Amino acid sequence: MPCRNQRRNSETMSVESNPAGLPPDLSGLCVAITEHAPLPIATVDGATHILRYANPAFCVLLDQPLERLVGRPLQDLLPARDECVTLLDRVFRTGRPERHIQKEDAKPHPVFWSYTIWPMKADEHHVGMMIQVTETAHFHETAMALNEALLLGAVRQHQLTDAAEDVNARLREEIAARALITAELSQKARELAEKARLLDLTHDAIIVRDMESRIRYWNHGAEQLYGWSREEAMGKVSHLLLQTEFPIPVEQMAAELHRKDRWIGELVHTARDGRRLTVLARKTLDRDGEGHPAAVLENLTDITARKRAEQALQASQSLFSSLVENAPIGMYVVDDHFRLQQVNTRALPIFAHVDPLVGLDFTEVVKVLWGEKVGGRIADIFRHTLETGERYVSPSFTETRRDLDVEESYEWEVQRFTLPDGRYAAVCYFADTSERHALERSIADRAADLVRADRSKDEFLGMLAHELRNxxxxxxxxxxxxQTPGASVEATGQAVEILSRQIENMSEMIDDLLDVSRITEGKIELRLEVVALEAVLDAAASLAERGIEARGQEITIKLPAEPVFLHADATRLDQVFGNLLTNACKYSGPGCHISVRAERAEPLGEEPPEVIVRVRDNGIGIAPELLPRIFDLFVQANRSLDRAHGGLGIGLTLVQRLVKLHGGSVEARSEGLGHGSEFIVRLPILAAAAAPAPPPAAEAHNTPHRILIVDDNEDSAWTMATLQGMRGHETRTAFTGPDAIVAAAEFVPDVVLLDIGLPGMDGYEVARQLRAMPATAGTFLVAMTGYGRDEDRALTQEAGFDRHLVKPVDLDILRQLLRERP
Structure with a gap:
């Protein structure tokens, strides 16, 4: 790169500083060094070596102003075939610095040029090359001048020769020393410029502080991060300026830094605008030549955004984990190695008998739960989804658990998804529907029961119509x-018997219906007393005696040797065994045998003693399909194909419920149609023999009464008045509530037989007004109504009635009440 005009123009050329031509990344000290360096320095970039910067010495070298140099390829500025261009190409290609010395045959003496070219890098990428040029012409001129002076001095004055040689030697040494110093200064300047450039190129904040924590260096990255300029930050105490929040005590951090010469950790700083910044701090301790701490270099990377992202991710993961753990459905994951990887809380109970769970082979797990066949099928579904990505949905799954031996139901589906590491996994979502399935099955069974009940109801209504018409x-x-004139006494006598019998049958049917309703609703009360079993069975046999005799059947009753006493309602037990004997009679042909056998049961532990009563017949028997439902309501019609036996089919239901009310049980047995049937009743008995019941009181004589009969049914009122008149009582009738009040005031009865459902005023209000009237305040009030529930009886009692009789009124009971009334 020789330029012959250098010396000619060096004293007349004006070098102007052009800040616009300076690279933006050179500032401060670096700029001062390069601008005032005595050596030519330039920077080029690109394969064509475009000149981007030249210091004043370089401009003098090329005898060109800076404006004409910047932006031009270097080879255009140099003589043809200049070795500098070849050297630049090699440095650009290899990325390694090069040095070259070139000789120029100049007049009056040769000139030697020294080139030093090194690449400049940022983030491991070439951004240009720097060139330093040194020529030795001025040193050579000085040496020649000295030699000429010495030569002239030798000619003029021989005696000065030795002194001249000494001066010449000292000058050479000084020149060599100065050249060495110049080279060292150039190298240090280059190193300092490179370091300054690199420090300012980095995006991190670089701070150097002394051992008193005062800032000695503050790079461009620190200015950008914190907001204070270099001039503002220099000399400040770093942790006070930045309001540093330390993760550990300062003393502990300092001790670690002195021990290891480095410390890495996270700090919280406050920027000039008040922003709180989280930085990753890398501190390095710098020691002097004697090993004493001299300064601390801090490389600070802003990780505020990353920390926020990490916190947001952590919160998101925590939320997701919470959602998964608290989800209302079970979830578990099977990885591509077919091992259980994750199970949420809702799913854990399913795998309760598998421990440890996570990491086990999924095929083995499901086989433990569901057995070989079902477990294998489930495993195949998961494998198929993992291999193909095809989603599997099972809206209904009901199987028996092998480990628990219970039936469980589930809704479940399997989907494939990608794990963070890129591998596939299968996730199963499921909901335990066992309770719902059981409920649905119960509802279905209940619906079937309702259908059967509805069918039975229809059959019952048909039977009821039939039985009421009969x-x-x-x-x-x-x-x-x-009503026929001239009817014989025998005919009228039979007609009266028929009327009495049919009315009694209808009353029994209505009473049975009412009893079943009251028992079903839990509104029947037992009148418990000490009862002899023998008396109960004798009374029941009397109830069935007429039918047994009419069919020519035979009945035998066998009792234990010792009397058996029960704590029971005798009337209800009469119903129980009367129904059983009546059924045995109805469903057995003429001449059949009916047996009643009672025996004490063998005591079982602390269970109360029992008596077993077996009622057996050799009649038509019970079909196997009917036997499980024999005690259900309205099943009588199924026992035969015709209606020859009659009845509503509620007798056995009444038997079962009355026996249960007494703390006992009843069961039916039959070997099928044509093989008869047996009903077995178990009842608790008293352990000790009870005293016999007192004899009934002597029958009271009839006392004539003044009886007011109030009923909106005039036929019912008239027949009752006529009957009571025939029995010696004085009677009066009324058909409305207000008429009853008037009649009572006029007639002043001592007995009132009062209906409840009356026009104008109901029976309850009539009773209250009668109690309020002085003349009838003590009158014996008897309610006669079709309502017989316990709450109906409570209402009549509250209204002031003395007795409550259900229509059709049992005339024997009424007769007894009137006899007991003085």
Whole structure:
């Protein structure tokens, strides 16, 4: 790069500083060094070596102003075939610095040029090259001048020769020393410029502080991060300026830094605008030549955004984990190695008998739960989803657990998803529907029961219509007989018996219906007393005696040797065994045998003693399909194909419920149609023999009464008045509530037989007004109504009635009440 005009123009050329031509990354000390360096320095970049910067010495070298140099390829500025261009190409290609010395045959003596070219890098990428040029012409001129002076001095004055040689030697040494110093200064300047450039190129904040924590260096990155300029920060105490929050005590941090010469950790700083910044601090301790701490270099990277992202990710993961753990459905994950990887809380109970769980082979797990066949099928579904990505949904799954031996139901689906490491996994979502499935099955069973009940209801209504019509024909015929003039005494007597019998049958049917309703609703009360079993069975046999005799059947009763006493309602037990014997009679042919056998049961531990009563017949028997439902309501019709036996089919239901009310049980047995049937009743008995019941009180004589009969049914009122008149009582009738009040005031009865459902004023209000009237305040009030529930009885008692009789009124009971009334 020789330039012959250098010396000619060096004293006349004006070098102007052009800040606009300076690279933006050179500032401060670096700029001062390069601008005032005595050596030519330039920077180029690109494969064509475009000149980007030249210091004043370089401009003098090329005898060109800076404006004409910047932006031009270097080879255009140099003589043809200049070795500098070849050297630049090699440095650009290899990325290694090069040095070259070139000789120029100049007049009056040769000139030697020294080139030093090194690459400049940022972030490991070439951004240009720097060139330093040194020429030795001025040193050579000085040496020649000295030699000429010495030569002239030798000619002029020989005696000065030795002194001249000494001066020449000292000058050479001084020149060499100065050249060495110049080279060292150039190298240090280059190193300092490179370091300054690199420190300012980095995005991190670089701070150097002394051992008193005062800032000695503050790079461009620190200015950008914290907001204070270099001039503002220099000399400040770093932790006070930045309001540093330390993760550990300062003393502990300092001790670690002195021990290891470095410390890495996170700090919280406050910027000039008040922003709180989290930085990753890398502190390095610098020691002097004697090993004493001299300064601390801090490389600070802003990780505020990363920390926020990490916190947001952590919060998101925590939220997601919480959602998964607290999800209302079970979830578990099977990885591509077919091992259970994760199970949420809702899913854990399913795998309760598998421990440890996570990491086990999924096929083995499901086989433990569901057995070989079902477990294998489940494992195949998971494998298929993992291999193909095809989603599997099972809206209904019901199987028996092998480990628990219970049936469980689930809704479940399997989907494939990608794990963070890129591998596939299968996730199963499921909901335990066992309770819902059981409920649905219960509802289905209940619906079937309702269908059967509805069918039974229809059959019952048909039977009820049939059974209610049956008595009407003989009742109408008997009435016609009684109304026919000239009817024989025998005919009228039979007609009266028919009327009595049919009315009794209808009353029994209505009473049974009412009893079943009251027992079903839990509104029947037992009148418990000490009862002899023998008396109960004798009374029941009397109830069935007429039918047994009419069919020519035989009945035998066998009792234990010792009397058996029960704490029971005798009337209800009469119903129980009366129904059983009546059924045995109805469903057995003429001449069949009916047996009743009672025996004490063998005591079982601390269970109370029991008596077992077996009622057996050799009649038509019970079909196997009917036997499980024999005690259900309205199943009588199924026992035969015709209606020859009659009845509503509620007798056995009544038997079962009355026996349960007494703390006992009843069961039916039969070997099928044509093989008869057996009903077995178990009842608790008293351990000790009880005293016999007192004899009944002597029958009271009839006392005539003044009886007011109030009923909106005039026929009912008239027949009751006529009957009571025939029995010696004085009677009066009324058909409305207000009429009853008037009649009572006029007639002043001592007995009132009062209906409840009256026009104008109901029976309850009539009773209250009668109690309020002085003349009838003590009158014996008897309610006669079709309502017989316990709450109906409570209402009549509250209104002031003395007795409550249900229609059709049992005339024997009424007769007994009137006899007991003084």
């Amino acid at each position: 008595p009407l024909a003989p009742l109408r015929s008997a009435t016609e007989i009684l």
